[in-house]
Amino acid sequence: MSRTRIGVLVSGKGSNLVALAEAAQEPGFPGEIALVLCNRRDAGAVDVASRFGVPCTVLPLSDFNGDTVLRDADMVTRLRQAGVTLVVCAGYNRVLGDEFLAAFPGAIINVHPSLLPAFGGGMDAVEQALAAGVKVSGCTVHLLAPGDTDSGPIILQAAVPVEDGDSADDLRQRIHEQEWRLVPQAVSLWCEGRLRISADHVAIVEPGVARA
Ligand code: GRF
Numbered sequence: 001m002s003r004t005r006i007g008v009l010v011s012g013k014g015s016n017l018v019a020l021a022e023a024a025q026e027p028g029f030p031g032e033i034a035l036v037l038c039n040r041r042d043a044g045a046v047d048v049a050s051r052f053g054v055p056c057t058v059l060p061l062s063d064f065n066g067d068t069v070l071r072d073a074d075m076v077t078r079l080r081q082a083g084v085t086l087v088v089c090a091g092y093n094r095v096l097g098d099e100f101l102a103a104f105p106g107a108i109i110n111v112h113p114s115l116l117p118a119f120g121g122g123m124d125a126v127e128q129a130l131a132a133g134v135k136v137s138g139c140t141v142h143l144l145a146p147g148d149t150d151s152g153p154i155i156l157q158a159a160v161p162v163e164d165g166d167s168a169d170d171l172r173q174r175i176h177e178q179e180w181r182l183v184p185q186a187v188s189l190w191c192e193g194r195l196r197i198s199a200d201h202v203a204i205v206e207p208g209v210a211r212a
Helices: 015-024 044-051 068-081 098-103 125-132 168-191
Strands: 004-010 031-038 056-058 086-089 108-112 136-143 154-161 195-198 201-204
Touching: 004 015, 004 068, 004 168, 015 031, 015 044, 015 168, 031 044, 031 068, 031 168, 044 056, 068 098, 086 168, 108 168, 125 168, 136 168, 154 168, 154 201
Parallel strands: 004 031, 004 086, 031 056, 086 108
Antiparallel strands: 108 136, 136 154, 195 201
């Protein structure tokens, strides 16, 4: 069976990219990373891509005179040229425009470091959780649709405890460990065609169940 070609958008350290790249090295994994697109030259994720031998292109906004619509369009072109059918935002720190989202309907997965819908819509979800004094936080892997940032049908979530005296880095690390498990799992489910979406709710079906 041919493997789904995955495009990964990144901006940061790239630890979720590591998790996905490691999973994709497993013989039975149903997807392969075809292209990594990064918006920051100094992102650790660029080194991760090179370590795993995955093609990576850096597209800083300055190359597009600050025009995010132009950059999004360029990303769509590159992803299509690479034969990508699933896009994974693995720590991409920019909101994607509706044209980009519409180019991959039902085929963009995002990971967010909170239990959505709590603490969505920002880059500081971990700090927000600590400030709110919640006792449980976690991560969410979900699909992105036009008009969404940190919303859209939820594929998987995992909870982690917030311990007394946690720093943002302590909590972030605990959340990251769950993201590294959930991102490859959600990608695998998508590639195997095991997600059924109805009224913005995702059901996970057994392998081999025909689409309704
Ligand atoms: C993750 O916590 C993810 O939830 C958020 O950005 C972070 C990326 O971390 N969207 P990394 O670059 O994968 O290490």
